[in-house]
Amino acid sequence: MTSLPAPSEKRLGLVIDLDTCVGCHACAVNCKEWNTGAGASPLGDVDAYGGNPSGAWLNRIHTFEVTPADAPAQIVHFPKSCLHCDDAPCVTVCPTGASHKRAEDGIVLVTEDLCIGCGLCAWACPYGAREMDPVENVIKKCTLCVDRIYSETLPEEDRIPACVRTCPSNARHFGDFNDPGSDVSILVAERGGIDLMPEMGTRPVNKYLPPRPKTGPKTRQQTAPANPSAADMPNAEGGFLGWLDAALEKLG
């Protein structure tokens, strides 16, 4: 059912610490490995070893440059995966019931056998947390490693999401946000965890811990202003788009 369930007793999710993330991409790699090699269907790739590789990943690490008004720019590595929103728009738009939010723990999942690959859920998500598998033509997304956290065969210490298990800088934490005594709740309270794009009204469960203020002597010197030259427009090559591109060019 793609209607959202009543608030769940548990609200499982991640806390991502932007202060300690070093941008190594290990969480993304381990996510890809676990979700390709474990019981679930693999995360597809096309042209994986060729010149134009592309594939489905459930976790992506962006790197941003943040420039204060009176100090040099700083680099922030920014891992991004499904935020398992309380008010998940990706769930309600689904026409088949494939996309759903679990009543027991709030995890947002896709039942792949029901997915028709329309992509509307990916359009509805402001965070880019859903990707079309180029091989299976269904939508893939973070499962919060539902096959690890409830596993009865994995060693106790492995019953956490693969990204959390592998992070070498302890920048990812997993837990129940409805339990005020959980690690994630305490971290969010102590460090002022924030929501991404709160204006979208999605009420994400996952929280981000902002970088701590820089210490040490402040330089007053500004970095060279970034040159915001107009983004150069790409050219379509070949095919229908290429033809259209050339035809419209002639029209002016």
Next chain:
Amino acid sequence: MHPAVSVIFFTVASGAGFGLIFLIGLGFPVGGGSGQAFLISLIGGGLAVAGLLSSTFHLGHPERAWRAFSQWRSSWLSREGIAAVATLMLFGVYVLYWMLIGVRLTVLGGAIALGAALTVFTTSMIYAQLKTVPQWQTLLTPLVYLGFALGSGWLLAASFGDHGAPELWGIVMIALAWAAKWMWWARAGRARLGDLGSSPETATGLGFIGKVRLLEKPHSGDNYLTREMVHRIGRKHARTLRRLSLALGCGVPITILAIAGATGAPPMVNLLAALSMMAGLLAERWLFFAEAEHAVSLYYGHR
């Protein structure tokens, strides 16, 4: 947003088809016996079906499309599928009765007209519901879709029916539909992500430190997100395409209608106006997708 040809064709063709079905259901005069009844119904139903079939090419798994009838409680896409199929089934009964018995059932026709209008409305709401694309999230979007469906449907009805003097009404409908679109465009210019308070700063939550700029993408090549939601090639010729859509979709059909109305040309001349309008709407629909900014683009350094 990526302007997928299958979806552009779908929204234009099924819009015109359901527009024509709407008018037939309301009793648009059609003379010439069962042959003409068959022809005009084939055009309405054919365009609607061709559009719906085209939309399934957009799916990763078209063979599972029937599952989309299940989630009408929450999903506009599901509602659209149900409205479209129910309307077409009722329309089939209506046309059979019309051809075999020679009677047009008024009450059934009314239900079909309502169904056709609902179908176009639900199509438009698939886009208008998305908070992630502020340019689409307005009631002007259904207004534009309904206006264009009625306008192009009227031109088709005028070509194959026997209204007598459809030209003046046609001009009024086309002008009103484009007036709505003009308002839509004016709003879209003011309803970009930044205008509604979304920025790389809110997307990352780092605005409290300073100005946020993407330094490095998570991946060296393209991915589904950048192809689908951070698509910019389609905007390159936006100005040309907008002029093209206005000329073919508005100027040419109104001119043809005016000439046809003044000279008493045969109704089939209106078909030229219909074809021109639909060509103009293809350009308009291309821009509807290509110019739309998706929130995900904030994570990729674009709008």
